[in-house]
Amino acid sequence: MSIVIRNGTIVNATGAYPADVLVEGERIAALAAPDSGLAEQWAAGAERVIDAAGKYVVPGGIDGHTHMEMPFGGTFSADNFETGTIAAAWGGTTTIVDFAVQGKGTSVLSALDKWHSKADGNCAIDYGFHMIVSDVNDTSLKEMEACIDAGVNTFKMFMAYPGVFYATDGEILRAMQKARDTGSMIMMHAENGIAIDQLVLQALANGQTDPVQHGLTRPPELEGEATSRAIALAKVTGSPLYIVHLSAAHALDAVTQARDTGQNVFAETCPQYLFLSLEDLARPDFEGAKYVASPPLRPKEHQAELWRGLRTNDLSLVSTDHCPFCFKDQKELGRGDFSKIPNGMPGVEHRMDLLYQGVVRGEITLPRWVEISSTTPARMFGLYPRKGVIAPGADADITVYDPTAQQTISARTHHMNVDYSAYEGMELTGKVSTVLSRGRVVVDDNGFHGAAGHGRFLKRDLSQYLV
Ligand code: URP
Ligand code: ZN
Ligand code: ZN
Ligand code: ZN
Numbered sequence: 079m080s081i082v083i084r085n086g087t088i089v090n091a092t093g094a095y096p097a098d099v100l101v102e103g104e105r106i107a108a109l110a111a112p113d114s115g116l117a118e119q120w121a122a123g124a125e126r127v128i129d130a131a132g133k134y135v136v137p138g139g140i141d142g143h144t145h146m147e148m149p150f151g152g153t154f155s156a157d158n159f160e161t162g163t164i165a166a167a168w169g170g171t172t173t174i175v176d177f178a179v180q181g182k183g184t185s186v187l188s189a190l191d192k193w194h195s196k197a198d199g200n201c202a203i204d205y206g207f208h209m210i211v212s213d214v215n216d217t218s219l220k221e222m223e224a225c226i227d228a229g230v231n232t233f234k235m236f237m238a239y240p241g242v243f244y245a246t247d248g249e250i251l252r253a254m255q256k257a258r259d260t261g262s263m264i265m266m267h268a269e270n271g272i273a274i275d276q277l278v279l280q281a282l283a284n285g286q287t288d289p290v291q292h293g294l295t296r297p298p299e300l301e302g303e304a305t306s307r308a309i310a311l312a313k314v315t316g317s318p319l320y321i322v323h324l325s326a327a328h329a330l331d332a333v334t335q336a337r338d339t340g341q342n343v344f345a346e347t348c349p350q351y352l353f354l355s356l357e358d359l360a361r362p363d364f365e366g367a368k369y370v371a372s373p374p375l376r377p378k379e380h381q382a383e384l385w386r387g388l389r390t391n392d393l394s395l396v397s398t399d400h401c402p403f404c405f406k407d408q409k410e411l412g413r414g415d416f417s418k419i420p421n422g423m424p425g426v427e428h429r430m431d432l433l434y435q436g437v438v439r440g441e442i443t444l445p446r447w448v449e450i451s452s453t454t455p456a457r458m459f460g461l462y463p464r465k466g467v468i469a470p471g472a473d474a475d476i477t478v479y480d481p482t483a484q485q486t487i488s489a490r491t492h493h494m495n496v497d498y499s500a501y502e503g504m505e506l507t508g509k510v511s512t513v514l515s516r517g518r519v520v521v522d523d524n525g526f527h528g529a530a531g532h533g534r535f536l537k538r539d540l541s542q543y544l545v
Contacts, residue, residue: 086130091449104516138172138475140455143397161495169427170510172475186221201533214249229537238271258317268304289366293374302328318342325373327383367409400426402496460539474517483509
């Protein structure tokens with residue numbers, strides 16, 4: 079069973095060049111120069127030949143931060159592993175790494191079992207897990223080791239959400255020591271939740287209940303402070319650190335400074351922080367609720383700083399933090415009290431397209447687009463070179479991308495299981511044309527051809543960025 083992709087331009091993190099691709103079974107078997115005559119031979123015996131003339135052939139996207147079916151405030155994020163991974167495939171993403179959640183008072187390994195039972199057999203693309211550790215004790219620290227053996231070696235902790243996921247500095251310190259000793263990595267939600275909770279209480283007491291208060295009570299200084307504190311704890315323990323969903327220039331400054339002094343600190347940002355702003359949270363008639371996520375959307379001037387961070391590599395990669403809640407019934411839980419709006423936004427379908435606008439606008443180069451959306455996530459999360467590169471031997475996770483097609487984002491046409499789009503009406507240049515997941519065409523011009531259950535669990539190696 080073979081597929082040939084002809085006449086396209088391969089784009090890897092290292093550069094772009096014209097080449098034909100032979101896919102055999104689940105893997106990339108060979109690349110050939112267009113004038114070598116090999117593609118003709120391959121095509122003669124192929125099951126399918128895809129003409130990629132005028133298109134880019136890139137490694138399928140890897141979204142290292144999603145929340146399918148995530149419990150939050152008595153409800154669940156609206157995409158399950160089936161709908162969410164199908165939407166991801168439509169957007170050219172062929173791997174997700176989702177967050178299993180250890181609830182307070184429960185065990186880490188039971189959380190891992192629970193997430194396997196949600197995801198196994200239901201994913202349309204390959205998937206892995208991170209583990210949210212919200213209860214640090216001798217048992218859970220020990221269980222981290224079993225998690226690592228099971229291919230889940232990145233552990234998220236929260237400096238936000240007191241009483242729910244929040245960990246004290248002492249608990250963080252202990253988990254970081256475990257990460258240091260095991261070669262694993264702590265991922266940090268860096269917002270000062272203790273101070274934020276006071277600001278939230280004060281706003282509500284003053285009758286300030288609109289969604290924009292979500293942003294105003296979580297100022298960027300408190301993301302910067304928590305980021306600096308996490309970096310200090312990482313330095314003291316000698317452990318690496320990964321800052322999730324970095325939104326603010328204040329936090330980026332802290333990461334940049336740490337990296338410039340040689341500390342093993344990494345950060346991701348998300349499309350919503352590059353394209354949306356506090357003005358969206360301030361939309362009237364409770365529309366702002368659609369934009370409630372934590373950290374919150376920031377004033378517009380932060381966007382240029384984040385793009386700069388992506389260019390300088392102080393921001394290593396871009397994930398979505400896809401965590402959709404429907405406007406009707408779910409976001410509406412917070413009418414009259416912004417603190418009850420479920421935190422999270424949809425986005426898994428649009429990451430590749432939105433980031434491509436960075437290429438169109440001259441913010442990043444074409445290879446950097448591939449690097450921040452696929453290659454670095456693969457290396458960061460122990461999936462390279464199986465994923466994240468177009469090369470012989472790699473999994474045939476391939477997105478054929480049309481750089482000139484135009485599209486308009488809308489909830490009417492997206493595939494995520496959520497009743498609104500945060501990017502409604504946004505006009506984009508570039509569009510996914512064909513997507514292969516481990517050698518199977520899952521999306522093409524005629525629609526979706528994948529299946530829930532095609533996606534396999536990825537037992538991840540340790541991060542390749544750690545020394
Ligand atoms: O608001 C957000 N980001 N919801 C998802 C959970 C998290 O903190 O990443
Ligand atoms: Zn978070
Ligand atoms: Zn630097
Ligand atoms: Zn998240």
